[in-house]
Amino acid sequence: MTSGAQSPNTHYTATAKGLHWFMALGLIGLFALGLYMADLHLSPWKLKLYSWHKWAGVSLFLLALVRLFWRLTHRPPELPGHMRFLERWLAHLGHAVLYLLLFAIPLSGWLMSSAKGVQTVYFGLWPIPDLLPKDKVLGDTLHEVHETLNWILALVVSGHALVALKHHFVDHDAVLRRMLPGISGKNQG
């Protein structure tokens, strides 16, 4: 983390890269798992998947907290100079929305589970308090919220990834490279 403080404007630290890519894989996996499990007929397999989904979702929520802490204690690299005002503004907005969703999605899942009366017991060991009393209508609403937020995430991430690729292949700037693992920002200008 100290490396980030030494050369704050050229690269993401290993911590930031690790969190970014680990969470990206985790979110894509959980998204697919969520869609798959929700359509299954009730079975022990389905109940297991639901629990695993919730445990993984809570884990990603905890990682989001770590990531927010990183963000508040580090300055991300500057955007390349060729970007116009609107592009910079969109990039910041997009990243802010992504951060927001990193919290809102697991929170909506937790609230939904509370309202549905199915407590989350982290790894089957640690009960996480229910935030809401059992309420069927509210549970169904929160399910829709969880689902909608997920589709917003899918949309924003698609745009995010496309823009990242555009930076690399069209603009030929360092935006994608400075987030890629293995390419040490420390040694780069």
Added chain:
Amino acid sequence: MDSIYRGYPRQSVPNPLQRLVNRAQAPTHPETRPAGMLPLANPNHGGYNPVRNLSHRVWSKSALGLAGLLWVSFWPEWSAATEFNTLQPAQSTLLFAYKQMNVPMEGRFKTFGIHLHFDPAKPAQGKAVLDAPIASLDTGSDEANDEVGNAAWFNSKKYPMAHFESTTIQPLGGNRYEVSGPLTIKGHTRLVSTPVTVVIQGNRAVFDGSFAIRRADFSVGEGTWADFGTVANDIQIKFHLVTTP
């Protein structure tokens, strides 16, 4: 005729015929009894629900015909005003707690019927007969409610009722009793006993207790569901019965 109501005001006896039906002897095989045969207490509707299904309605009519006869034979017992025999369904609950992926879950019977004879002066001579229709079982999730009636779970077409009948009531000191008797679910009968605490408040007697059963003893949850790793074997039954004379 008014002497029949000795000890309780007339308006507290909404339907005397109904109460006699309530006391009619139930057939001994719960699984052969049509669903809804007992007066069914439905807390949702705040009381006795007379038209749960057609067979019940038909049965009720013939039962009402019999009521005149029963009236005569039961009346001496009725005159003992201290018995708490009438369930107050809106205030009573029959719950079950279980664990699913180690998550504590709670379900309940939306409807159940109970014959109760409890005279605080002669507790050991008391009797409790409980019938709970599987169709009224609420697991807490619609998805699971659609599932509980099928063969792997309760096979409610073949075994529509859960049935308990007390055989002994042992005083445990104070207001506590040990009630034992056979419990029949899905055609399997097991002897169970439960501690019961009785609290009498004015004209109400409140019975509270809970006991554990194992779902495998009753073949509840077969096939892929037999694994206790997902739905645990231990089920805690909790009851809270509010009764009046």
